Amino acid sequence: MTASVLDGKALSRTIREEVKQETARLQELGIQPGLAVVLVGEDPASQVYVNSKHKACLELGFYSEVHRLPNDTTQEQLLGLVDQLNQQGTIHGILVQLPLPKHIDEKAVIDAISVEKDVDGFHPISVGNMVIGDESLLPCTPAGMMEMLKRNRIPIEGKHAVVIGRSNIVGKPISLLLQRENATVTMCHSRTNNMRELTRMADILVVAIGKAHFVDRSFIKPGAVVIDVGMNRLENGKLVGDVNFDDVVEECSWITPVPGGVGPMTITMLMVNTLKAAKRVHQIQ
Numbered sequence: 688m689t690a691s692v693l694d695g696k697a698l699s700r701t702i703r704e705e706v707k708q709e710t711a712r713l714q715e716l717g718i719q720p721g722l723a724v725v726l727v728g729e730d731p732a733s734q735v736y737v738n739s740k741h742k743a744c745l746e747l748g749f750y751s752e753v754h755r756l757p758n759d760t761t762q763e764q765l766l767g768l769v770d771q772l773n774q775q776g777t778i779h780g781i782l783v784q785l786p787l788p789k790h791i792d793e794k795a796v797i798d799a800i801s802v803e804k805d806v807d808g809f810h811p812i813s814v815g816n817m818v819i820g821d822e823s824l825l826p827c828t829p830a831g832m833m834e835m836l837k838r839n840r841i842p843i844e845g846k847h848a849v850v851i852g853r854s855n856i857v858g859k860p861i862s863l864l865l866q867r868e869n870a871t872v873t874m875c876h877s878r879t880n881n882m883r884e885l886t887r888m889a890d891i892l893v894v895a896i897g898k899a900h901f902v903d904r905s906f907i908k909p910g911a912v913v914i915d916v917g918m919n920r921l922e923n924g925k926l927v928g929d930v931n932f933d934d935v936v937e938e939c940s941w942i943t944p945v946p947g948g949v950g951p952m953t954i955t956m957l958m959v960n961t962l963k964a965a966k967r968v969h970q971i972q
């Protein structure tokens with residue numbers, strides 16, 4: 688068996704086209720979705736991501752603001768900017784790029800973002816609404832992954848999903864969203880004793896631990912769907928996932944590549960969330 692590749696770039700193009708058309712419809716009503724991205728410091732990787740978010744906005748017809756602040760920005764200054772963006776009518780989504788410099792308390796900043804504009808889905812109220820199953824803006828990477836499964840008609844109901852990694856922004860929300868679609872979910876992490884025994888039972892295996900090529904074919908149940916959320920930059924500059932793609936590809940039914948898998952979907956779902964936030968404020972269906 689050789690797996691089919693879940694192409695995040697192609698699916699992103701399809702969804703962005705849909706968002707673009709919806710944006711044109713809003714434009715006729717005098718509404719333009721607006722996203723503000725705030726970047727503190729000069730981390731080169733963050734610069735690249737922020738630029739691609741800005742580019743995506745322009746492509747879709749969104750209004751876009753990028754705030755680049757120096758590394759020595761105080762927490763008070765950053766909270767001041769967040770507050771200003773909370774008030775600003777042209778802005779429907781606010782994203783503060785993480786990680787923040789050490790002298791700034793990330794939690795204080797996330798908590799300060801208005802829930803209606805929380806397009807990252809990181810605010811405690813957004814998280815709480817997601818857990819309960821109420822309407823909320825979903826975190827972009829988990830939402831992007833679910834979209835890849837659904838749009839390729841990959842069955843979730845009744846399947847055993849195993850998630851490796853329990854972070855607040857990836858592992859935990861992905862587990863919840865899979866469970867919401869009636870999967871049976873097992874969460875594994877660095878302290879799990881019998882990891883392979885568990886992953887070999889997985890119909891759907893999601894890997895989000897941040898260790899290059901951690902998963903090889905010995906983890907895989909034949910025919911499994913493998914979702915690689917890892918992004919590891921090797922010393923030679925190459926970007927690789929948590930899954931050893933070449934080793935696993937012949938064992939599974941579907942697999943996401945890195946790059947070109949979940950990553951592009953993350954930015955696409957940020958655009959979807961910004962559109963949703965704009966529609967909600969203006970009470971448009």
Ligand SMILES: Nc1nc(=O)c2c([nH]1)NC[C@@H]1CN(c3ccc(C(=O)N[C@@H](CCC(=O)O)C(=O)O)cc3)C=[N+]21
Nearest residue numbers: 736782783784785786807926946947948950951953954
């Ligand atoms: N508040 C906040 N929200 C975020 O969503 C957020 C963040 N902070 N901090 C950093 C991480 C990282 N992240 C990525 C998004 C897309 C790609 C992506 O498009 N990756 C491409 C490759 C890009 C490349 O070649 O470097 C791919 O996988 O094909 C990667 C990483 C969002 N993050």
